[in-house]
Amino acid sequence: MKIDLNPSDFNSKEQFVRAVLESARNAAHQSWDEEFSDRSKSIEKEVAALSKNELTRRLVKLLSRSNRARAVINESTRVKAKNLRKKGLDVKEIAVELGISIPSVYNITKG
DSSP states (O other): OOOOOOGGGSSSHHHHHHHHHHHHHHHHHHHHHHHHHHHHHHHHHHHHHSOHHHHHHHHHHHHTSOOOOOOOOOHHHHHHHHHHHHTTOOHHHHHHHHTOOHHHHHHHHOO
16 A cells, blocks of 8 residues: 655645545555455355255354353462362352353363
């Protein structure tokens, strides 16, 4: 990307900087629009090539995915899980208390 602006065409440094930033922003928008347009066309072609049954199967699979977020397991959560396990609490109870999955509790407390 090349911005052809001459600093001597502007009255102040601030005007020049604003013009350069505006040109860069416009170039970025144009690049984004071109990329999105190409991606959109390729998706349309792919969908058009699918049979009705295949398209339905893919959509059902996509829409049936859960949108749950992964739990953030930081060092303090690990320490709490290990301490609760040493106290003799059940893995399920630890998972509920800390808001993490049972396999995560097993992974943290193994060894």
